[in-house]
Amino acid sequence: MAYDVAIIGAGMSGLAAGIRLAYYDKKVCILEKHSKIGGLNSYYVKGGYRLDVGLHAMTNYVSHGGRDKPMKRLLRQLRIGYDELNLSPQIRSAIRFGDTALYFTNDFPFLLSQIADKFPHQIDGFAKLLAFIKDYNELDLSIKAASTRELLGTYISDSLLTDMLLCPLMFYGNAKQGDMDLWQFVIMFKSIFLEGFARPYKGVRRILDILEKRFADNGGQLLLKKGVKRIVPEPGGAIELELEDGEVIKTGKVISSAGYLETMNLCGEKNTDAEIQPGVMSFMESIYILDKPAADFGIDDTITFFNSKNINSKNRFEYQKPDTLIDEMSGVICCPDNFDYDTPLNENIVRITNMSNSDLWDSADKETYRRQKEDAMRLSRKEAARYTGDFSSSIIFRDSFTPATIKRYTGHINGAVYGVPDKVRTGMTDIPNLFICGSDQGFLGIVGAMLSGITVANLYALK
């Protein structure tokens, strides 16, 4: 046997699983099909600029203390010191629906006062919702699926507030259209509203550098440009992995972060579990570098979640795959400069994310694809301008990625960023010794992804 455990994918969850296993002297490798680690959260260099993909902010912010919080538990499990991350908290983020705005910081009472001020009739219901959320054990792997919108309806009667609360939580971690699974809502509510946002000064590469080094120091083997072509279970329980370059690796166990259906495809299995359907929620992101700080255009907030659609109707915020290239009426604006750093970042970057239709990108030929990108970027910028001001004449560099890019780099069906809508919480598959971690196991966000890798490694390969 070449390895005790082979991990597919060097994203946050795969790296975290690998660190745990290598630390406890398992013979472990991570097979990454690309030349770079990170998966959904990575970075690249273009035009001389280093640009992040995925990560806008780390959720689950804790300052020193807060020892029972997910971030601290995660760091303890990986033997990473809190200070190594070099986190700077957000300044303030916004949820803006037309002229109505709710602001939040890493100090939860601030959001409470915002709601009391702008939705005075809802504050009692919100307090009850809060009690429910605090009591809810979202980490219990056996809880049943339930509707978030239904639950919110019992506490909050103003659908504008419901939509405003859901907007950031859905954009940052919902694989489902329209509604959200209750346990996912609770995870996201705690990680964003109760805990908050922060960013390492050097962005996602800081986190990846730490993880990569820790994995290597523990004796793990990171194998880049090693895509898995087939997973072949052997009689007796071992597994053979056929790689794209023809190499065959024999291993006792496999933990795959490739996605549940994607992993089943590698096994040559038809999806017999009709309950697990592919996700469709994907995004386009435009990245702009300006010739002056975003603050000069009045963009002071760290992250702005916006919706400008049907403000006065009940169907205003529609979290779903649009029929058009992008849904420019709703999105996320992120300014990496706007965190509370010790030294100003001065990258002058603005990132705008919109929901996007993967089919329309997949079917486009090269020239159409290029033109679509231009059109979608212009449209996205134009609608976001309501919240960012018009910075068009200050752009010195721009780039964008689409659902097709996400699909190419992550292998996710439909470029579905958050994976399948119905999660495989236990991380188990029908095949002995084959487990899944990452988005499809269901702990979302960067902290969630790492906790997912740790949990699956602990349960199935260490215990």
Add this chain to the structure above:
Amino acid sequence: MTKEEVRQAVLDIIATIAPDEDLSTINRDAPLREQAGLDSMDFLDIVMELRKRYNVDVPEKDYMELVSLNSSTNYLAPKMADK
């Protein structure tokens, strides 16, 4: 190992798992869970570290023996006498 050395070994492991905790004031008879902010994941880690460092196995049915520093020491001392 003497009993005192076993106690120190357990404390060293907890210090590795929870580096931010002040372990100097630990009440040896009270549960470690609240005192050192340990959850079930961390207790699994104590078991794993014992195996990694001293090749000592703690079967799942005995996990509750690790509830306090003194109970851990009493339980582990015979297992670690020859370490």
